Amino acid sequence: MKLRGLYAITDSQLLAGGKLLPYAEAALKGGASLLQYRDKSSDEARRLRQAEALRELCNRYGAGLIINDDAELAARLGVGLHLGQSDGSLSAARALLGRQAIIGGTCHAQLELAEAATKEGVSYVAFGRFFDSHTKPGAPGATLELLDQAKRRINLPIVAIGGVTLDNAALLIARGASMVAVIHALFGADSAAEVERRARAFSALFATN
Numbered sequence: 390m391k392l393r394g395l396y397a398i399t400d401s402q403l404l405a406g407g408k409l410l411p412y413a414e415a416a417l418k419g420g421a422s423l424l425q426y427r428d429k430s431s432d433e434a435r436r437l438r439q440a441e442a443l444r445e446l447c448n449r450y451g452a453g454l455i456i457n458d459d460a461e462l463a464a465r466l467g468v469g470l471h472l473g474q475s476d477g478s479l480s481a482a483r484a485l486l487g488r489q490a491i492i493g494g495t496c497h498a499q500l501e502l503a504e505a506a507t508k509e510g511v512s513y514v515a516f517g518r519f520f521d522s523h524t525k526p527g528a529p530g531a532t533l534e535l536l537d538q539a540k541r542r543i544n545l546p547i548v549a550i551g552g553v554t555l556d557n558a559a560l561l562i563a564r565g566a567s568m569v570a571v572i573h574a575l576f577g578a579d580s581a582a583e584v585e586r587r588a589r590a591f592s593a594l595f596a597t598n
């Protein structure tokens with residue numbers, strides 16, 4: 390699986406009212422390489438149902454499905470996982486999911502966290518928040534200079550997240566981001582057709598950088 394390109398992340402509030410599957414499919418049609426299922430609810434049956442449906446879509450479009458926060462659900466479905474600093478052990482997740490699974494770790498703006506995550510066997514490291522974020526306004530800030538340093542010190546794909554839009558994504562890619570992870574600027578749209586247009590535009594940035 391290619392860890393380069395658009396990394397689409399779902400949001401249960403933004404995609405309420407039946408939008409999850411059509412909007413996720415639109416992002417995949419538009420070329421998203423990874424899709425993260427990010428749902429903070431505790432409705433386990435619904436989470437399982439939705440994640441299974443997203444796995445089917447990702448398989449159809451040749452993209453990777455990543456589950457946020459929930460190693461057990463990722464293991465049950467045989468898909469990837471993203472963990473933040475308080476979401477459990479990355480090395481335990483690697484042991485649970487096996488060598489092939491895509492596992493990512495949140496590193497905020499700290500290279501030391503990325504070095505520790507690398508030792509624990511992650512597939513990519515995620516830094517952020519780079520810009521003002523609708524979804525997570527309080528996330529700690531990261532700078533473009535951090536990407537330069539990370540590129541020199543971390544030998545893994547780098548994901549940039551937080552306030553990424555079609556206007557600023559090229560800056561991140563030019564500074565070494567292998568993937569841009571996007572919620573609001575992708576899914577905060579009035580139609581699935583608009584999500585697909587945006588996904589195509591994000592994906593095209595990787596062809597020219």
Ligand SMILES: Cc1ncc(COP(=O)(O)OP(=O)(O)O)c(N)n1
Nearest residue numbers: 457471472473474495515548550570
């Ligand atoms: C690709 C990617 N990067 C960072 C995060 C944030 O993870 P975390 O800090 O655990 O916060 P929540 O998303 O769980 O609220 C992410 N999900 N994906």
Ligand SMILES: Cc1nc(C(=O)O)sc1CCOP(=O)(O)O
Nearest residue numbers: 517518522524528551552572573
């Ligand atoms: C989930 C998340 N994690 C962040 C971090 O900095 O670790 S920023 C963020 C929100 C990303 O959403 P949007 O594209 O709408 O800004």
Ligand SMILES: [Mg+2]
Nearest residue numbers: 458472473476
């Ligand atoms: Mg988390």
